[in-house]
Amino acid sequence: MTAILLDRQIESSPEPILIPELTWREFKATEQLIDRPGVRLSFLDGVLEIRKMPGKRHETIKGRIGALVEIYLEFLELDFTPTESMTLANESQQVKREADKSYELGPDREHPDLVIEVVVTSGGIDKLEAYKRLNIPEVWFWIGDRLLIYILREGEYTENVRSQLLPTLDLNLLHRCINIDNHGRSLREFRAGFNPK
Incomplete structure (x- = not known):
């Protein structure tokens, strides 16, 4: 259910989704869960950036x-x-x-x-x-x-x-x-x- 909602949120937003306060370990676990075509992930100082692949x-x-x-x-x-x-x-x-x-x-x-x-x-x-x-x-x-x-x-x-x-x-x-x-x-x-x- 959460993955479907996140997919819809990514598709509808040209701006990145930012998720703060993650540890490196939490980021790596999340990265495996969101490993899908059309999505690019970045990470800096506990902030995960989820961005739809560009057009x-x-x-x-x-x-x-x-x-x-x-x-x-x-x-x-x-x-x-x-x-x-x-x-x-x-x-x-x-x-x-x-x-x-x-x-x-x-x-x-x-x-x-x-x-x-x-x-x-x-x-x-x-x-x-x-x-x-x-x-x-x-x-x-x-x-x-x-x-x-x-x-x-x-x-x-x-x-x-x-x-x-x-x-x-x-x-x-x-x-x-x-x-x-x-x-x-x-x-x-x-x-x-x-x-x-």
């Missing part, structure tokens, strides 16, 4: 950003691994999070170097605090039609106008190409922008 707009932007980033990483001939939305968790830091996209920029990394979040709804746990505890060096947020870049320095994130990991990336070109409606044209214009014929 087409979110997934399209996420895919476009990922495709553009991978074109650029390949152009630079970097050794990278797309780790997508792998689960990142640390019991001692009381945190569990799944990014929209993530990348290891080098071989045999302990965790991703770059995490990308596409934000289409508000509310929920503090994502930057979660990534800080997971020691992610750089986090990008796409909010509305803007890219915000946060770099971890001395244990705190600071917003920056350039990527520290990809300092030669033309962010104006990236912005413009993310906002092009046609995916194929977006990729072609991006390639042409940094690899002129």
Whole structure:
């Protein structure tokens, strides 16, 4: 009965459901009970966030950003691994999070170097605090039609106008190409922008 009610609540709400005051053990037990398609769980400082998987707009932007980033990483001939939305968790830091996209920029990394979040709804746990505890060096947020870049320095994130990991990336070109409606044209214009014929 409770599972059916929770399913209906998740389906009807674009905003996340927050359940406070859980221990890590209670979170892990709840996580097993709510392990179902279309639902993403995050945890920070005793607060469980239950979020319905995002819709087409979110997934399209996420895919476009990922495709553009991978074109650029390949152009630079970097050794990278797309780790997508792998689960990142640390019991001692009381945190569990799944990014929209993530990348290891080098071989045999302990965790991703770059995490990308596409934000289409508000509310929920503090994502930057979660990534800080997971020691992610750089986090990008796409909010509305803007890219915000946060770099971890001395244990705190600071917003920056350039990527520290990809300092030669033309962010104006990236912005413009993310906002092009046609995916194929977006990729072609991006390639042409940094690899002129």
